[in-house]
Amino acid sequence: MSRQAREQFRRADHENETFVLTTVVGSYPKPTWLNRVRELYEDPDHGFDEADWAEATDDASRLIANEHERAGLDVVVDGEMRRTEMVEYFAHRIDGYQFNGPVKVWGHNYFDKPSVVSEVEYGETWLVDEYEFTAGVTERPVKVPITGPYTLANWSFNEAYEDTEALAYDLADLVNEEIETLVEAGARYIQIDEPALATTPDDHAIVGGCLERIAKGIPEDVYLGLHVCYGDYSRIYPEILDYPVDEFDLELANGDYDQLDVFRDPEFTANLALGVTDAHDARVESVAEIKENIKKGLEIVPADRLTVSPDCGLKLLPREVAYGKTKNMVDAAREIEAEIDSGELDSRLRPASAD
């Protein structure tokens, strides 16, 4: 891994000298027909089989990757069309997990929280098929978001390990194995998602230990990001700067950048992937509005270390809203680049003064 590896994602026909990388966090609204297809697939009385399901998810994956291309993203994802929930999906593929039934998250929102009942082991691959298919249907680089080991450990019942730390470290070794396989398949942009770190910030050292295991042996040209959302960043900063990752993907638009100050002191030394549209607001922000948000990022890092993305996965939004946000975000980034190229805007901005 290397922070310079981001240059490989600059398109040959990129119109500006300045390059603000545009991408999404991962999930994207599923086309409504895919939800219907899932019902058929899960209905034991229906003839809809494995091959039909594979064809449907391939179609959805191609559709969203192409939609990301049309929006102009530099790095695309397939919107996680094959995945259900961010822990469940992986737990189904890891030996040592067992499912007992849904548990409450809030209100009538449940998830099938799995139990670790024996030592976790790497069985089938998790995301290689998803990556290979997506890479095959787009010319753009494809990012692979993977739920991080700490979140996989913390959002499971632990029946088999001494504590969360021991389980997380074993899972980190499996994530490392999966990434090696993905890299062999051609993946160069890997994002580890650790939302659980926001809920238990005191465990930042465990997440660091996990990332050391994950990054071990990963080649220089692989770009490694970490996504953390919806928490108090002051409780994990600056400690996270020691993590062996190239980029931190942070959710800040939702709180109107009220936590931006956290990252000013000490200086932010990594690359920053800044949330510039709110994933929980069904209003499509204007290009002008998003440009102001991108400028917040330039207060923390110069343009050549800035990535812009939505705050978090967009899957809960109506699809046209998700597209509108993505498209406007790319347009805003391109305008900012042009303004920097022309000298109208500095590549690195001073904090807006209070007066």
Place this chain on the structure above:
Amino acid sequence: MPELVASTPGLYPLPDWAKDRLSSLKGHQKHDLIDGEESEAITAVYEEVREELIGDQAGLDLVVEGQARWDDMLAHPLTVHENVETGGIVRYYDNNNFYRDPVVTGPLTESGDVADELEATAERTDSLQAVLPGPYSLADLATDEHYGEGEFVEAVAEFLAGEVSQFPDHEALFLLEPSLVENPPTDGEDERASEAIDLVAGATDADVVVHTYWGALEEKVHAHLLDADVDAIGYDFVSEVDDNLYNIQEYGTKASIALGLVDGQNTLVESPETVRDRVDWITERLPAQEFDRITLSSNTELFYLPENRYEEKLATLAAAAAERTPEVNA
């Protein structure tokens, strides 16, 4: 020898069929949650659930209503109140669970919501145990825009006492006070918390257990809590053994005790033998204490668990208390 009884802090998971049916009837968003004015169709589902939850507790010595309707967990008694507005979705302690922030905007008059829930269960059992958040925890979970600092905990306590006074006949009352551990009261607040608990406990003749969890109380908080006129303190021996033992050894406890011995947040099911061994292990280390009654319980609410494991945990508690009783009589 002390009497061993099996009970729980309540807040059970919904049966899986009810999760589905209520999801369809109510929806998944913030404004779809219980507000105290739900439709007949929704009320009917909760009545059916209540019946089922009573059945689940066949082996327990004390039967709770199960609080299936408490969408906001321990914040429920406020989120259904007419002078409370529900704000954003906020994290429920250090869990991956969320509830609506109750913002108190007017006087906390008596509501009768919990009393109404208990009526149906009271008709089905002679061993009803009511469950409420303790005043300190409920105040901690809420946002006060009406009373002002220093008065809020007492106002919440008076509100809870008013609710208790409307309860049907009950054998016991569990007051859940996780905030005493998670967000401990400061100097002065600890004494007021204890007085607030006293105020709620004074509203019933039943045995009152103040149940604490997610660690052990700070020494001073524990010492002040012992001043409250309650029958037992509950200690979480799943998450913290040494500090809980220390508190009891150093400061004593009430004549009865509740022990959180079964993990309400892990699917690993303890055997009844394990639970009994834990009781023996703890009581051996408290030679100076002679308990009238030991309540065997899970450490936390049980809604964190999938349905199958929650049922098995109840069975463990029931068997652990039952198999000991003949020995006690022998």
